[in-house]
Amino acid sequence: MKKFSPAITALMDALRVLPGVGQKTAQRMAFQLLDRQRDGAQRLGEALQNALAVVGRCERCRTLSEHPICYICADSERAQEQSLCIVESPSDVLAVEQTGQFQGQYFVLMGRLSPLDGIGPADIGLDVLEARFREGSIQEVILATNPTLEGDTTAHFIADLAKRYGIRASRIAHGVPVGGELEYVDHTTLGHAFSGRKNVF
Protein backbone atom coordinates (compact mmCIF):
# COMPACT_ATOMS: atom_id res chain seq x y z
CA MET A 1 0.00 0.00 0.00
CA LYS A 2 1.40 3.34 -1.02
CA LYS A 3 1.74 6.19 1.40
CA PHE A 4 2.58 9.82 0.89
CA SER A 5 5.36 11.01 -1.37
CA PRO A 6 8.93 10.81 -0.02
CA ALA A 7 9.36 14.50 0.86
CA ILE A 8 6.07 14.53 2.78
CA THR A 9 6.89 11.27 4.54
CA ALA A 10 10.33 12.60 5.47
CA LEU A 11 8.71 15.71 6.94
CA MET A 12 6.21 13.64 8.94
CA ASP A 13 9.00 11.46 10.30
CA ALA A 14 11.12 14.49 11.15
CA LEU A 15 8.23 16.17 13.01
CA ARG A 16 8.08 13.22 15.40
CA VAL A 17 11.30 14.45 17.01
CA LEU A 18 9.06 17.02 18.74
CA PRO A 19 7.96 16.05 22.26
CA GLY A 20 4.45 14.56 22.35
CA VAL A 21 4.04 14.39 18.57
CA GLY A 22 2.84 10.99 17.34
CA GLN A 23 2.07 9.80 13.84
CA LYS A 24 -1.41 11.33 13.46
CA THR A 25 -0.31 14.69 14.83
CA ALA A 26 2.76 14.68 12.58
CA GLN A 27 0.48 14.06 9.57
CA ARG A 28 -1.78 16.98 10.41
CA MET A 29 1.20 19.21 11.08
CA ALA A 30 2.82 18.28 7.76
CA PHE A 31 -0.32 18.96 5.71
CA GLN A 32 -0.96 22.23 7.46
CA LEU A 33 2.64 23.36 6.99
CA LEU A 34 2.69 22.41 3.31
CA ASP A 35 -0.72 23.83 2.54
CA ARG A 36 -2.17 26.68 4.56
CA GLN A 37 0.95 27.58 6.54
CA ARG A 38 3.71 27.67 3.97
CA ASP A 39 5.00 31.06 5.15
CA GLY A 40 5.05 29.88 8.74
CA ALA A 41 6.73 26.66 7.66
CA GLN A 42 9.39 28.67 5.86
CA ARG A 43 9.97 30.77 8.96
CA LEU A 44 10.17 27.65 11.10
CA GLY A 45 12.73 26.02 8.82
CA GLU A 46 14.86 29.15 8.83
CA ALA A 47 14.52 29.72 12.57
CA LEU A 48 15.56 26.13 13.24
CA GLN A 49 18.59 26.24 11.02
CA ASN A 50 19.62 29.66 12.30
CA ALA A 51 19.22 28.68 15.95
CA LEU A 52 21.18 25.46 15.39
CA ALA A 53 23.95 27.49 13.79
CA VAL A 54 24.25 30.22 16.42
CA VAL A 55 22.94 28.80 19.71
CA GLY A 56 25.33 26.93 21.97
CA ARG A 57 25.98 26.73 25.68
CA CYS A 58 27.11 29.62 27.88
CA GLU A 59 30.64 28.73 28.98
CA ARG A 60 29.97 29.93 32.49
CA CYS A 61 26.44 28.76 33.39
CA ARG A 62 25.74 26.21 30.61
CA THR A 63 22.44 27.76 29.55
CA LEU A 64 21.54 27.99 25.87
CA SER A 65 23.02 31.19 24.48
CA GLU A 66 24.02 32.82 21.21
CA HIS A 67 27.13 34.21 22.85
CA PRO A 68 29.99 32.37 24.56
CA ILE A 69 28.88 34.10 27.79
CA CYS A 70 25.12 34.61 28.24
CA TYR A 71 23.64 38.02 29.11
CA ILE A 72 23.10 37.14 32.77
CA CYS A 73 26.65 35.87 33.29
CA ALA A 74 27.94 38.93 31.39
CA ASP A 75 26.10 41.31 33.76
CA SER A 76 28.84 42.73 36.00
CA GLU A 77 26.40 43.80 38.74
CA ARG A 78 25.01 40.31 39.05
CA ALA A 79 28.52 38.88 39.06
CA GLN A 80 29.14 40.75 42.32
CA GLU A 81 26.32 38.87 44.05
CA GLN A 82 27.61 35.91 45.97
CA SER A 83 24.71 33.55 45.47
CA LEU A 84 24.31 31.09 42.65
CA CYS A 85 20.93 29.60 41.74
CA ILE A 86 21.05 26.06 40.36
CA VAL A 87 18.26 25.11 37.96
CA GLU A 88 17.58 22.29 35.55
CA SER A 89 16.69 24.21 32.40
CA PRO A 90 16.72 27.62 30.73
CA SER A 91 12.92 27.85 31.27
CA ASP A 92 13.60 27.70 34.99
CA VAL A 93 15.96 30.68 34.72
CA LEU A 94 13.13 32.61 33.10
CA ALA A 95 10.67 31.45 35.79
CA VAL A 96 12.99 32.56 38.62
CA GLU A 97 13.73 35.87 36.86
CA GLN A 98 10.00 36.54 36.71
CA THR A 99 9.73 36.41 40.52
CA GLY A 100 12.07 39.43 40.67
CA GLN A 101 13.48 38.01 43.93
CA PHE A 102 16.88 36.88 42.82
CA GLN A 103 19.72 39.13 41.75
CA GLY A 104 22.58 36.63 41.55
CA GLN A 105 23.78 34.32 38.84
CA TYR A 106 22.60 30.93 37.65
CA PHE A 107 24.00 27.55 36.87
CA VAL A 108 21.88 25.55 34.44
CA LEU A 109 22.29 21.79 34.67
CA MET A 110 20.47 21.12 31.37
CA GLY A 111 19.09 18.00 33.03
CA ARG A 112 19.30 16.24 36.38
CA LEU A 113 21.12 13.26 37.84
CA SER A 114 19.47 10.07 36.64
CA PRO A 115 21.60 6.96 37.15
CA LEU A 116 18.97 4.75 35.45
CA ASP A 117 19.29 6.82 32.27
CA GLY A 118 23.06 6.91 32.60
CA ILE A 119 23.09 10.63 33.43
CA GLY A 120 25.91 11.23 35.89
CA PRO A 121 27.57 14.33 37.42
CA ALA A 122 29.68 15.18 34.36
CA ASP A 123 26.60 15.06 32.10
CA ILE A 124 24.99 17.87 34.04
CA GLY A 125 28.20 19.91 34.22
CA LEU A 126 29.05 19.37 37.87
CA ASP A 127 32.75 19.47 36.97
CA VAL A 128 32.20 23.00 35.63
CA LEU A 129 30.20 23.86 38.75
CA GLU A 130 32.95 22.56 41.03
CA ALA A 131 35.51 24.70 39.18
CA ARG A 132 33.25 27.63 39.92
CA PHE A 133 33.05 26.71 43.62
CA ARG A 134 36.84 26.58 43.62
CA GLU A 135 37.04 30.21 42.42
CA GLY A 136 35.95 31.17 45.93
CA SER A 137 33.51 34.02 45.25
CA ILE A 138 30.30 32.05 45.80
CA GLN A 139 28.93 32.11 49.37
CA GLU A 140 25.57 30.41 48.81
CA VAL A 141 23.98 28.05 46.33
CA ILE A 142 20.19 28.10 46.02
CA LEU A 143 19.09 24.67 44.86
CA ALA A 144 16.11 25.29 42.59
CA THR A 145 15.99 21.92 40.86
CA ASN A 146 12.50 20.49 40.38
CA PRO A 147 10.87 18.94 43.48
CA THR A 148 10.92 15.47 41.96
CA LEU A 149 12.87 12.44 43.12
CA GLU A 150 15.64 13.12 40.63
CA GLY A 151 15.60 16.86 41.27
CA ASP A 152 15.90 16.24 45.02
CA THR A 153 18.73 13.75 44.52
CA THR A 154 20.54 16.24 42.32
CA ALA A 155 20.05 19.00 44.90
CA HIS A 156 21.47 16.79 47.67
CA PHE A 157 24.44 15.84 45.54
CA ILE A 158 25.22 19.50 44.83
CA ALA A 159 24.70 20.46 48.48
CA ASP A 160 27.33 17.88 49.45
CA LEU A 161 29.69 19.28 46.83
CA ALA A 162 29.11 22.84 48.07
CA LYS A 163 29.74 21.80 51.67
CA ARG A 164 33.21 20.60 50.72
CA TYR A 165 33.99 24.14 49.61
CA GLY A 166 32.43 25.74 52.69
CA ILE A 167 29.55 27.08 50.63
CA ARG A 168 26.11 27.40 52.21
CA ALA A 169 23.41 25.48 50.35
CA SER A 170 19.67 26.16 50.53
CA ARG A 171 16.77 24.46 48.85
CA ILE A 172 13.75 26.41 47.62
CA ALA A 173 10.64 25.40 49.48
CA HIS A 174 6.98 26.29 50.26
CA GLY A 175 4.38 26.00 47.66
CA VAL A 176 6.19 24.21 44.90
CA PRO A 177 3.95 21.16 44.52
CA VAL A 178 5.75 17.86 45.04
CA GLY A 179 6.09 15.94 41.81
CA GLY A 180 5.49 19.15 39.84
CA GLU A 181 7.77 21.03 37.51
CA LEU A 182 9.23 24.37 38.39
CA GLU A 183 8.43 26.10 35.14
CA TYR A 184 4.69 25.55 35.56
CA VAL A 185 4.50 27.17 38.98
CA ASP A 186 2.98 30.67 39.13
CA HIS A 187 5.30 33.58 39.93
CA THR A 188 3.87 34.29 43.36
CA THR A 189 4.25 30.72 44.55
CA LEU A 190 7.77 30.56 43.22
CA GLY A 191 8.49 33.90 44.92
CA HIS A 192 7.34 32.45 48.26
CA ALA A 193 9.46 29.39 47.64
CA PHE A 194 12.45 31.67 47.26
CA SER A 195 11.89 33.82 50.30
CA GLY A 196 11.08 30.76 52.44
CA ARG A 197 14.16 28.77 51.45
CA LYS A 198 15.82 26.72 54.19
CA ASN A 199 19.46 25.89 54.73
CA VAL A 200 20.32 22.31 53.93
CA PHE A 201 23.30 22.34 56.29
Added chain:
Amino acid sequence: MKKFSPAITALMDALRVLPGVGQKTAQRMAFQLLDRQRDGAQRLGEALQNALAVVGRCERCRTLSEHPICYICADSERAQEQSLCIVESPSDVLAVEQTGQFQGQYFVLMGRLSPLDGIGPADIGLDVLEARFREGSIQEVILATNPTLEGDTTAHFIADLAKRYGIRASRIAHGVPVGGELEYVDHTTLGHAFSGRKNVF
Protein backbone atom coordinates in the same frame (compact mmCIF):
# COMPACT_ATOMS: atom_id res chain seq x y z
CA MET B 1 12.58 41.90 31.91
CA LYS B 2 14.90 40.04 29.61
CA LYS B 3 13.86 36.84 27.89
CA PHE B 4 15.78 34.34 25.85
CA SER B 5 18.31 35.30 23.20
CA PRO B 6 16.92 36.38 19.79
CA ALA B 7 17.60 33.14 17.90
CA ILE B 8 15.91 31.07 20.63
CA THR B 9 12.96 33.47 20.84
CA ALA B 10 12.60 33.38 17.05
CA LEU B 11 12.54 29.59 17.15
CA MET B 12 9.91 29.56 19.91
CA ASP B 13 7.75 32.00 17.97
CA ALA B 14 8.16 29.98 14.77
CA LEU B 15 7.18 26.73 16.51
CA ARG B 16 3.81 28.25 17.40
CA VAL B 17 2.79 27.90 13.76
CA LEU B 18 2.27 24.21 14.59
CA PRO B 19 -1.32 23.26 15.44
CA GLY B 20 -1.94 23.03 19.18
CA VAL B 21 1.44 24.44 20.19
CA GLY B 22 1.21 27.25 22.73
CA GLN B 23 3.93 29.27 24.42
CA LYS B 24 4.95 26.75 27.07
CA THR B 25 5.05 23.86 24.62
CA ALA B 26 7.05 25.94 22.14
CA GLN B 27 9.58 26.67 24.91
CA ARG B 28 10.01 23.01 25.76
CA MET B 29 10.27 22.08 22.11
CA ALA B 30 12.90 24.75 21.46
CA PHE B 31 15.09 23.70 24.40
CA GLN B 32 14.83 20.05 23.49
CA LEU B 33 15.65 20.74 19.84
CA LEU B 34 18.64 22.93 20.70
CA ASP B 35 19.98 20.68 23.41
CA ARG B 36 19.28 16.95 23.37
CA GLN B 37 17.80 16.68 19.87
CA ARG B 38 20.15 18.70 17.70
CA ASP B 39 20.42 15.95 15.08
CA GLY B 40 16.65 15.60 14.93
CA ALA B 41 16.31 19.37 14.74
CA GLN B 42 18.74 19.44 11.84
CA ARG B 43 16.72 16.74 10.05
CA LEU B 44 13.50 18.64 10.73
CA GLY B 45 14.90 21.89 9.33
CA GLU B 46 16.12 20.11 6.21
CA ALA B 47 12.92 18.10 5.75
CA LEU B 48 10.85 21.27 6.03
CA GLN B 49 12.87 23.23 3.54
CA ASN B 50 13.05 20.31 1.13
CA ALA B 51 9.33 19.61 1.33
CA LEU B 52 8.51 23.29 0.83
CA ALA B 53 10.75 23.31 -2.23
CA VAL B 54 9.43 20.16 -3.92
CA VAL B 55 5.87 19.60 -2.68
CA GLY B 56 3.03 21.30 -4.52
CA ARG B 57 -0.47 20.38 -5.60
CA CYS B 58 -1.36 17.59 -8.02
CA GLU B 59 -2.78 19.35 -11.08
CA ARG B 60 -5.50 16.79 -11.41
CA CYS B 61 -6.73 16.01 -7.88
CA ARG B 62 -5.18 18.88 -5.88
CA THR B 63 -3.56 16.63 -3.29
CA LEU B 64 -0.09 17.43 -2.01
CA SER B 65 2.43 15.88 -4.36
CA GLU B 66 6.07 16.13 -5.40
CA HIS B 67 5.08 15.61 -9.01
CA PRO B 68 2.73 17.66 -11.20
CA ILE B 69 0.48 14.58 -11.32
CA CYS B 70 0.33 12.47 -8.13
CA TYR B 71 0.89 8.71 -8.16
CA ILE B 72 -2.79 7.86 -7.88
CA CYS B 73 -3.83 10.17 -10.74
CA ALA B 74 -0.91 8.83 -12.79
CA ASP B 75 -2.09 5.22 -12.33
CA SER B 76 -3.62 4.29 -15.70
CA GLU B 77 -5.65 1.40 -14.25
CA ARG B 78 -7.32 3.65 -11.75
CA ALA B 79 -7.96 6.25 -14.42
CA GLN B 80 -10.21 3.72 -16.17
CA GLU B 81 -12.49 3.54 -13.15
CA GLN B 82 -15.46 5.85 -13.49
CA SER B 83 -15.89 6.83 -9.87
CA LEU B 84 -14.29 9.76 -8.16
CA CYS B 85 -14.00 9.99 -4.40
CA ILE B 86 -14.13 13.52 -2.99
CA VAL B 87 -12.28 14.09 0.29
CA GLU B 88 -11.19 17.07 2.33
CA SER B 89 -7.52 16.27 2.90
CA PRO B 90 -4.61 14.04 1.84
CA SER B 91 -4.97 12.13 5.15
CA ASP B 92 -8.45 11.15 4.03
CA VAL B 93 -7.06 9.69 0.80
CA LEU B 94 -4.77 7.53 2.90
CA ALA B 95 -7.65 6.54 5.19
CA VAL B 96 -9.83 5.46 2.24
CA GLU B 97 -6.91 3.65 0.59
CA GLN B 98 -6.45 1.66 3.77
CA THR B 99 -10.00 0.24 3.50
CA GLY B 100 -8.97 -1.42 0.21
CA GLN B 101 -12.55 -0.85 -1.04
CA PHE B 102 -12.05 1.88 -3.56
CA GLN B 103 -10.19 1.54 -6.85
CA GLY B 104 -11.05 4.83 -8.53
CA GLN B 105 -9.50 8.25 -8.34
CA TYR B 106 -9.73 11.06 -5.82
CA PHE B 107 -10.36 14.73 -5.73
CA VAL B 108 -8.91 16.47 -2.67
CA LEU B 109 -10.63 19.69 -1.67
CA MET B 110 -7.85 20.74 0.72
CA GLY B 111 -10.60 22.19 2.88
CA ARG B 112 -14.38 22.50 2.87
CA LEU B 113 -16.91 25.22 2.10
CA SER B 114 -17.06 27.68 4.96
CA PRO B 115 -18.80 30.94 4.09
CA LEU B 116 -18.11 32.37 7.55
CA ASP B 117 -14.37 31.95 6.97
CA GLY B 118 -14.69 33.26 3.43
CA ILE B 119 -13.96 29.84 1.90
CA GLY B 120 -16.01 29.54 -1.26
CA PRO B 121 -16.21 27.05 -4.15
CA ALA B 122 -13.09 28.32 -5.94
CA ASP B 123 -11.01 28.02 -2.75
CA ILE B 124 -11.66 24.30 -2.61
CA GLY B 125 -11.06 23.82 -6.34
CA LEU B 126 -14.63 23.26 -7.45
CA ASP B 127 -13.81 25.00 -10.75
CA VAL B 128 -11.17 22.32 -11.37
CA LEU B 129 -13.66 19.64 -10.31
CA GLU B 130 -16.30 20.98 -12.68
CA ALA B 131 -13.81 20.90 -15.57
CA ARG B 132 -13.31 17.28 -14.69
CA PHE B 133 -17.05 16.58 -14.70
CA ARG B 134 -17.16 18.23 -18.12
CA GLU B 135 -14.62 15.71 -19.49
CA GLY B 136 -17.44 13.15 -19.35
CA SER B 137 -15.65 10.05 -18.10
CA ILE B 138 -16.87 10.21 -14.50
CA GLN B 139 -20.09 8.29 -13.77
CA GLU B 140 -20.20 8.57 -9.99
CA VAL B 141 -18.85 10.82 -7.28
CA ILE B 142 -18.51 9.39 -3.80
CA LEU B 143 -18.79 12.24 -1.34
CA ALA B 144 -16.42 11.38 1.51
CA THR B 145 -16.17 14.78 3.13
CA ASN B 146 -16.25 14.77 6.93
CA PRO B 147 -19.69 14.25 8.55
CA THR B 148 -19.66 17.76 10.01
CA LEU B 149 -21.96 20.65 9.21
CA GLU B 150 -19.45 22.12 6.78
CA GLY B 151 -18.56 18.73 5.31
CA ASP B 152 -22.26 17.97 4.70
CA THR B 153 -22.82 21.38 3.12
CA THR B 154 -19.85 20.83 0.86
CA ALA B 155 -21.12 17.36 -0.11
CA HIS B 156 -24.55 18.77 -1.00
CA PHE B 157 -23.02 21.53 -3.05
CA ILE B 158 -20.93 19.05 -5.02
CA ALA B 159 -23.89 16.68 -5.44
CA ASP B 160 -25.82 19.55 -7.04
CA LEU B 161 -22.90 20.28 -9.32
CA ALA B 162 -22.61 16.59 -10.31
CA LYS B 163 -26.34 16.40 -11.03
CA ARG B 164 -26.00 19.14 -13.62
CA TYR B 165 -23.58 16.90 -15.49
CA GLY B 166 -25.74 13.79 -15.12
CA ILE B 167 -23.27 12.29 -12.67
CA ARG B 168 -24.55 10.06 -9.85
CA ALA B 169 -23.56 11.29 -6.39
CA SER B 170 -23.39 9.15 -3.25
CA ARG B 171 -22.49 10.06 0.30
CA ILE B 172 -20.56 7.65 2.50
CA ALA B 173 -22.61 6.59 5.48
CA HIS B 174 -22.91 4.09 8.37
CA GLY B 175 -20.58 4.24 11.27
CA VAL B 176 -18.77 7.47 10.69
CA PRO B 177 -19.61 9.26 13.92
CA VAL B 178 -21.42 12.55 13.40
CA GLY B 179 -19.21 15.49 14.27
CA GLY B 180 -16.16 13.27 13.92
CA GLU B 181 -13.28 13.48 11.50
CA LEU B 182 -12.79 10.95 8.77
CA GLU B 183 -9.10 10.36 9.35
CA TYR B 184 -9.68 9.18 12.93
CA VAL B 185 -12.16 6.48 11.99
CA ASP B 186 -10.90 2.90 12.05
CA HIS B 187 -10.48 1.10 8.71
CA THR B 188 -13.37 -1.33 9.22
CA THR B 189 -15.88 1.38 10.03
CA LEU B 190 -14.75 3.42 7.08
CA GLY B 191 -15.01 0.31 4.90
CA HIS B 192 -18.63 -0.16 6.03
CA ALA B 193 -19.30 3.48 5.32
CA PHE B 194 -18.08 2.91 1.79
CA SER B 195 -20.03 -0.23 1.04
CA GLY B 196 -23.18 1.23 2.65
CA ARG B 197 -23.12 4.46 0.70
CA LYS B 198 -26.46 5.86 -0.47
CA ASN B 199 -27.35 7.82 -3.57
CA VAL B 200 -28.01 11.47 -2.87
CA PHE B 201 -30.25 11.76 -5.95
